[in-house]
Amino acid sequence: MNAHSAAATGDGPGGARISHGRAWIDQDAGVRIGYTLAEPPPLPEGAAPKTVVLIHGAPQTRHAWRKVLAPLAQAGYRVIAPDYRGAGASTKPRDGYDKWTMAADLHVLVHDHLGVQGPVSVVGHDLGSMLAFGYALRYRDGVVSLTTMEAPLPGTDYYEQRKVAKSAWHFDFHAHPDIAVHLTHGRERWYITRFFDDLTYQPDAITDADVDVYARAFQAPGAMRALCEIYRELDHDARIHRDAIAADGKLPVPVLASGGATQALAVNYQGMCEEIADDVTGHLVEDAGHWVPEENPEGFVRMFLDFDHRARTA
Known part of the structure; x- marks a missing residue:
């Protein structure tokens, strides 16, 4: 760990070592990224840990992965769960919310700050899937596998269809930051709770204490505007991603198209991912709504x- 960040370390379940820190990504621009690192128990001699990067969605922070960090570490993974630019413990600059730039933040965190060598597995949920997709396109030689969950991916035909649906009203709402920030100011907890209420299948999966964590994060100065800027960039992201595929072809790595099995939209994800890769596996997680790693963490980990494993041994 470099001198720009101090981390508190503790033992997690099963011998996983869990630490937290903040990394300078661009000191000139004042960009720091908060993260949690879960490291596996000692491995057999000669064995090296695999690395997986977990990218949260909205309106959330890296807290969304709290239930899966230790199980993945126990399975031999070095687990990196960042707050992306604009969320949680990360700084909230005025710009840089296209997924190409946000992917560069995470690449610096993983390889320059944490010193990971070799390719990584990338997992995204919700908006995090859009960022994970951008990461895989930009750093395709440094990715083992891509897991996407519960999001239309900018650059696909399905994204163009989904963004204009009535149930996707928040795409347009958030794309007008002045309006959205003004109308949600002082009501952040109420506002984000409606997404949990509407999209959760397991009602006890996200507790009042968890909502407190998320509400505090989005009550922070600049946080709602940063969320809106992420949405405002999505059509720009779509153009960048289409150009990347036109220039370099579809992703060469295996892609997992996933979502909660109780969500009606989940049936669209495999076909969507076949637009961006040839090696696509579809798998819906039973007994889960939109918030897959929180509603059925055991099902997510197994999946x-x-x-x-199949991606790494193919």
Whole structure:
């Protein structure tokens, strides 16, 4: 760990070592990224840990992965769960919310700050899937596998169809930051709670204490505007991603198209991912709504470990 960040370390379940820190990504621009690192128990001599990067969605922070960090570490993974630019413990600059730039933040965190060598597995949920997709396109030689969950990916035909649906009203709402920030100011907790209420299948999966964590994050100065800027960039992201595929072809790595099995939209994800890669596996997680790693963490872990093992041994 470099001199720009101090981390508190503790033992997690099963011998996983869990630490937290903040990394300078661009000191001139004042960009720091908060993260959690879960490292596996000591491995057999000669064995090296695999690395997986977990990218949260909205309106959330890296807290969304709290239930899966230790199980993945126990399975031999070095687990990196960042707050992306604009969220949680990360700084909230005025710009830089296209997924190409946000992907560069995470690449610096993983390889320059944390010193990871070799390719990584990338997992995204919700908006995090859009960022994970951008990361895989920009750093395609440094990715083992891509797991996407619960999001239309900018650059696909499905994204163009989904963004204009009535149920996707928040895409347009958030794309007008002045209006959205003004109308949600002082009501952040109420506003984000409606997404949990509407999209959760397991009602006890996200507790009042968890909502407190998320509400505090989005009550922070600049946080709602940063969320809106992420949405405002999505059509720009779509153009960048289409150009990347036109220039370099589809992703060469295995892609997992996933979502909660109780969500009606989940049936669209495999076809969407076949637009961006030839090697696509579809797997819906039972007993889960939109918030997959929180509603059925055991199901998520089983699914990911099986998929990523096949991707790494193919």
